[in-house]
Amino acid sequence: MDPMVSPFSLSGKTILVTGASSGIGRAAAVECSKAGARVVLTARNRDRLQESLEMLSGEGHLVLPCDLDNAEEIAGLVADLPVLHGVINNAGFTKILPLQFIDEQSFKDILSVNTVAPVLLLRLLLKKKKLAAGSSVVFTSSLAALGRTTVGNGMYTASKGAVSAFVACAALELSKKGIRVNAVCPGMVDTGILSNGTISEEQLEKDKMNYPLGRYGKPEEIAWAMIYLLSDASSWVTGTNLIIDGGYSIR
């Protein structure tokens, strides 16, 4: 480590961000670039990835579109990747359905993208030796994964609960390689993840009052925690679920 460089810097690191076309993923890509990283952006939508790319600082960033719901596309992505020093497994979505309306296809789709895809990606990154020694892997989980969830969110809660549990096992297995694995567990963040309107604006405004800091999070506030977990500043941190929730879970 260069003593003149802040341990929070990502200078010299190449970081892969999935779901980089919007929300927390886009903010993570932007903030990582500001912290000095070279960023590889992936998601399905090439145009929106291009928009994210134009928001980045610095040079050398890459856009590699990939549908993470497709194992062959994941393999293609991994083959095209440079050697990485960090990964943000962020791609994910939800569908609000009360328990008695949960349908098998929706549940499988959510598990496939939120849970199975990031595990398959990590597996291939290891197999193809694309993670440098000392790498850091960050998963976007959720406060829901830790039992603080809301009605109608069962499928998403299950998918993120699996992610938060998986982190411990991955951290254990990869510790010998010096690779750290952690998750961030955000409360509600203004990302448009609920923008289809199933939950009304009025309900969301009321829900914000449950947060001691009086508002939902901003995507960059999650990104900054990810930068900590990716950087050398967290070199003794692995297997954790870091809560970032404006104080919600105190209550």
Add this chain to the structure above:
Amino acid sequence: MDLNDFIKNFAEQFDETDPSEIRPDTAFHDLEEYSSLIALSIIAMIDEEYDVVLKGDDMRSAVTVEDLYNIVCSRV
């Protein structure tokens, strides 16, 4: 689409409210059992039965069960 069927499907989302309390002119937001979870269940029922995707704001703007029925009819 049939109003009586709609009312029957609507009433099924409640457990403690007697189905006879659900009529076309029932102001459903005032029902004691009505909650955000029941609102989500009604939205999911309408998606499943009528293939119409309502928003939370549609639930809010409808006062009576028939108002909601008319919103669904207009989008079938």
